[in-house]
Amino acid sequence: MLDHTLEDWRNRAAQISFRNKAFIDGKFVDAVSGKTFDSINPANGQVLAQVAECDAADVDLAVAAGRRAFEDGRWSRMAPGDRKAILLKLADLIRANLYEMALLDSLDMGKLVTDAVTVDAPGSAHFFQWHAEAIDKIYDEVAPTGPGDLALVSRVPLGVIGAVTPWNFPLDMATWKSAAALAAGNSVVLKPAEQSPLSALRLAELAAEAGVPDGVFNVVPGFGQTAGQALGLHMDVDCLAFTGSTMIGKKFMEYSGQSNLKQVWPETGGKSPNLIFADCENLDAAADMAAFGIFFNQGEVCSANSRLYVERSIKDAFVEKMIARAEGMQPGDPLDPASKMGAIVDEKQTEGIMRFVEGGKKTANLVAGGERAYVDGKGCFVPPTIFADVAHDDPLARDEIFGPVLSIIPFDSEDEAVTMANDSVYGLAASVWTDNLSRALRVSDKLFAGTVSVNTVDALSAQTPFGGMKQSGFGRDLSLHSFDKYTALKTTWIKYQS
Known part of the structure; x- marks a missing residue:
């Protein structure tokens, strides 16, 4: 891949078919409003695709699909080894489509395709694989109690996770959020940055091909002030994971207080x-x-x-x-x-x-x-x-x-x-x-x-957590600690005759 020429990459780019619709409940669909927005190549100003502009109505559909999937257990109660096998297949599919995934991010937000094909896209596959491998290696606990009491502490998925991701690493940031959330057994509604939605939409298609059930992984492209805000204020979203600016991270904290007190995990600005x-x-x-x-x-x-x-x-x-x-x-x-x-x-x-x-x-x-x-x-x-x-x-x-x-x-x-x-x-x-x-x-x-x-x-x-302190937020991606964001500790206390 490193000996590809400019002409080679241009030829590959010309062959790409962009996915430009929302992905909800296992299908590509137009926005309810019928609106679209332009996805523009910043290197030359050319319009790559007209993408479905989702808003609150589409978010409602995606969240409802995620809730149905979560409640009926098609993913949330799937055996850990089976979830693992599906996410490992997704990692393999990303590798099988490495050039396409790299080009989508390069064309969409301007990053070097050589970086995307050697760092970003392989990184996405690796992170899906790593979280998949962890699924059947995280154990629950038995708390110390007296005779006649058995206290089981289990880690359970939260439900529907909203994820709002930035444009600087479109595929990787979508992966950092969704890999851990999916591995834990949740449904996901992902809102990629409006500047770079194309790789997230292709990722959803690959997830379906890998065997992720309908409704479990949904992607709603759109703008922050509409689709993003709708996720933040939604009464049936259990957790909102966000990477982006500190100002918008604070907005999502406000949205939580204005709605259902959903968990919010912000990873925000930096000046390192x-x-x-x-x-x-x-x-x-x-x-x-x-x-x-x-x-x-x-x-x-x-x-x-x-x-x-x-x-x-x-x-x-x-x-x-x-x-x-x-x-x-x-x-x-x-x-x-x-x-x-x-x-x-x-x-x-x-x-x-x-x-x-x-x-x-x-x-x-x-x-x-x-x-x-x-x-x-x-x-x-x-x-x-x-x-x-x-x-x-x-x-x-x-x-x-x-x-x-x-x-x-x-x-x-x-x-x-x-x-x-x-x-x-x-x-x-x-x-x-x-x-x-x-x-x-x-x-x-x-x-x-x-x-x-x-x-x-x-x-x-x-293997190591990524996140910050102060106004860089308190969310943590990667490592086993990332599962903390997408699970709750549940105690089951049983009294028995000793």
Whole structure:
């Protein structure tokens, strides 16, 4: 797959048939209203498909289908080994359709197809496989009681799960939510971001092909203020899992209070710090990963290492290393294997990034990038942009830009670096670079973040929980802990003659 040419990928893209209808109760259906919206390729502005624009009426149908499926037990009471076999088949089907799944995300939101085919799509298959394998390995409990009492503590599915996912990793974020929820025995109603619905709709079709029963996995494409809000306010949705902005995460918390007190699990914004200490001997490796940490996926990553704190004695040398790496990561056609960065998801996001850049030109030292780019005169492209000597209270260092914009801030002491790193409303991720073991552990202990990566950036795996603290939310995806979101602890107390 890595030796594919631009022409190869374009030929594959031309052969794709886009699924553009809602998937409810095992069937592709038009929106009740008949409305559609355009799914646009941000690399060239072309309309890929006109997608069903679901609203509250469609959400009602999907939730009702999910409830029927849950209540009759076609999935919720299926033997764990049988659910496992179906989800393992789904993982295999994703692998069998790897090129198509990768292209759907690349065309829909602009990410490099080489990343999508080597990271995103295989990751989706892996996460489905991992959660499937866990299904028959999670045990219930027997609580300690006195003679004549038997207290059984079991983990039971909640019912109908609403999932609202972002556009930056369309397939993977749909997977992170639905794999765990389905593995636990729930029904799912997924609302993908309106900017990138195509891979979620294809995923639903593959799930049905794998044997997931009708009504268990539903996808309702549409807008946040209609379909998303309807899920959040729905009286028959038992849990709402969300990844996206902090502002919208707070909205879903409000919707819960306004409706049925459904559980809400938000994974929201981030402004992750990356601390480079002078006792890190391999500064080239640190620079490589610092560039990856902010420029991968065009910086459209909630845990992107967008604040780079560098010890002052090495700051100038490190800035030069970062400039060199930025120059070598220029954007291009997302289908071209030679491109180092893809397109920004849409015009609105591109304009928002550029507003931060233009503001930063007045307050900080621009050392790389800074101008919008085009490919063949088209598209939403922003090159790697670096500001040096950024003030800690500058919006560049405070606000989530969600683009390839790096702020470099010098520090003079460990305590100062930790204080600045923690001085944020967010607490999703952080990175530390040092060859001093005591410092690595000491600083990691002090950093207030859901994941601290030492001598790497943004480390994650299926085995470890991903999520944040403070206004980065408190939801956790991945690992066995992800099942906590989609299950309830139920006690069955039995008195018997002892």
